[in-house]
Amino acid sequence: HGHAWIAPTSTDSRSPCPGLNTLANHGYLPRSGKNITVPEILDAALGLCLTLLINSHSNNILKEAFNLNFDTVLLAAKLGLLAVNDDPSSSQMMTLESLKLHDLIEHDASISRNDFATGDNLHFNETAFSTLANANPGKDYYDPVSAGGVQRDRLAHSIATNPNVTNSHKEITIRSRESAFYLGIFGNPATGVAPKKFVQTFFREERLPIEEGWVKSKTLITAAVLAPLEAMIFNASDWTQSQECEVIVAGN
Template sequence: MKLAAALSVLVGLAASNANCQIDFKNWHPPIPGDVRSPCPLLNSLANHDILPRNGKGITILKVVEALGASINVSVEIATTLGKAGLSLSANPAGGSFNLDDLNKHNAIEHDASLSRKDFNSGGDSHTFSQEIFDEYIGAFNGSTEITLPAAALARWNRVQTEQHRDPKFVYGPTQRFNSYLETVIYNLVLGNATTQRTPMEFVKIFFQEERLPFNEGWRTPQIPIDGFALSQTVLNLALLTPEKLTPFVNPSELKDFDGPHGMLFRS
């Protein structure tokens, strides 16, 4: 919390200027020498040069500043994610990480991804797979908008598909939570908070191009993405999923999000 408080002061001074300075039209796919992760959001921020475009030398402060200014993520959440990234760094003592440090199996990457192949399907579980994404999108039957109930069923369809297809499929508490978080993130970042619907066009651009769809009308969320918003949406998603889960955390009592390795549910 001391780290978060200190960062809050620093980022608070920078964020007001950063919001005005971000040019979401400044986008370029990675070039040879650039590195990327299994996370479409972090990759998108690098492609927009909001995080370092080469995907290297990312500090916790830079994560907090970038996530806060671009998509209105709270300091606490961004700090937690930055610390998680640093913990996976090849040189954590250096104070920074590269996006490809996150490519470790079962760290943030997990089986039954919405857009990546399972690790046991060839070893590359961090690069976008059009085949997997098409399977996921196919569950929406041509809808132009995604509701949370539809997203819950589509996510569960991916889990069931890989359970039958991958003989070494892993779906423990950490993988389950990261799977929920994957759907929650794109809904909170890209969705309309009033209608609680997410344009399919935005989702396709986000995953396929790893780009924030500013040119198509997306804007930075007005409602902060904080621990309560994340935990509440994860809970709602779980309740809409035909999966046997027992909640043991009340989101209304959750003060701080526990990060990618925190769990809201027991199986």
């Protein structure tokens, strides 16, 4: 089957994003995660970037895999283009790994990766993930309150251990969306109640938890659907900024 899960080989390129890696592991994106040249981006390959703006290809990928609307990834897709490397002849011009570029989309206080300044900001790390793994004790699901607590605790850990931590409105905006993704995609997008088993499989194996019983949402998950979850997650995260950021200027 074209969309069976196959673990990446040592030469396949993967990103700091469990969502994109899952799409590659299931063959929705090139399994190599590489050889994504600018013409291919324009054509179809990375799909989740510029093609969003040009045709419906990646829109179909996101819907097929997650029933996710393209507007939920539009900002990440636009920012992701800035990760393209400078050598236009290179087959490495855009790889999934290109997205590890710190402070573009990649940020500190991730749920499942270490901070750039103090560790590996690319690969899944079980110790980093233990905050989420152990969240909402006594329950078999995560929800927006537990997700907000994870955000709070991961940020507190980064502030305590990383003298170079970046924590501005930009990061909290991106982080809230990412937490809403795992709740909304693997749980009920209206309430954000998500079975732990599904969420943990997604992060640990970068696999759709189909054999665990997950089915994709019956309702299309749009940015408007995720917005209330993001607000609840944000409120529960008890957030204060460490520094100002420049407002992100982007076309609309």
